[in-house]
Amino acid sequence: MQWQIWQRSGPQELSGKVRHTLLSQFSMDSPTAARLRFLQKSGRFARRRVKFIRIFDPALIVSSQVAGLKYDDLAATAHCKALLFNGHIETDGELYLTHSV
Numbered sequence: 001m002q003w004q005i006w007q008r009s010g011p012q013e014l015s016g017k018v019r020h021t022l023l024s025q026f027s028m029d030s031p032t033a034a035r036l037r038f039l040q041k042s043g044r045f046a047r048r049r050v051k052f053i054r055i056f057d058p059a060l061i062v063s064s065q066v067a068g069l070k071y072d073d074l075a076a077t078a079h080c081k082a083l084l085f086n087g088h089i090e091t092d093g094e095l096y097l098t099h100s101v
Contacts, residue, residue: 011037011058011069018055021095022085035059036084041071045088055085055097 014022014036022028022036038055045052054074058066060082074083080100087097 011039011056011066014038014055017093017095018053018097021097022055025097026085026099037066039069039071039074040089043088048090050088050090052088053086053097054083054100055087056082057084058082 014033018038019030019033022033023030035057036055037058038053040051040053043050043052052071054071056074056079061069061079065079069079073079083100085097086100087095089095
């Protein structure tokens, strides 16, 4: 396992591009998008390096648990209601998002 110290761990604010995608592609309002957070992990999609992202609403998670939350934690039953979108970011910056089921 390699440590990638340049990648921040823990929940992060949405980037401008991610917020814009939520507003335009999913018709989300700006105040709602502003409160959302995302977690990421590096991986491969169709043999390409990507960053997988999960966008969630931290208001739906006990506040003491949000800071220590990891990417894979959002798939757990306890947090699945907070997970809103899954996707990935290509190395060229192209963003792909889908609604979480």
